Amino acid sequence: MEKWEYTSIKFESKGFMGGVLDTSHFDNELNNFxxxxxxxxxxxxxxxxxxxxxxxxxxxxRRK
Known part of the structure; x- marks a missing residue:
């Protein structure tokens, strides 16, 4: 049986009303993972x- 491990990361949104994401930073972090x-x-x-x-x-x- 395959075993998996999980992790999560959070990205804060910016802007006066929220919802603005730094997509460059987001993409870099996804690629690093x-x-x-x-x-x-x-x-x-x-x-x-x-x-x-x-x-x-x-x-x-990812697989353990």
């Missing part, structure tokens, strides 16, 4: 009042 054997399996945003995006969470997995 990919180079270490991690596979992105989920990516979602968390919200605050009024549905504004507070942060982006990226979840990765």
């Amino acid at each position: 990919g180079e270490q054997g991690w596979e992105l399996v989920s990516c979602f945003s968390t919200t605050q009042d009024g549905g504004k995006c507070r942060e982006i969470v990226a979840v990765f997995k």
Whole structure:
């Protein structure tokens, strides 16, 4: 049976109303994790009042 390990990272959104993501930094971090054997399996945003995006969470997995 295959075994997996998981990790997650958070990216804070910027801007007065939230929801602005530094995509260059985001892409660099995703690529860094990919180079270490991690596979992105989920990516979602968390919200605050009024549905504004507070942060982006990226979840990765790799074989143990």
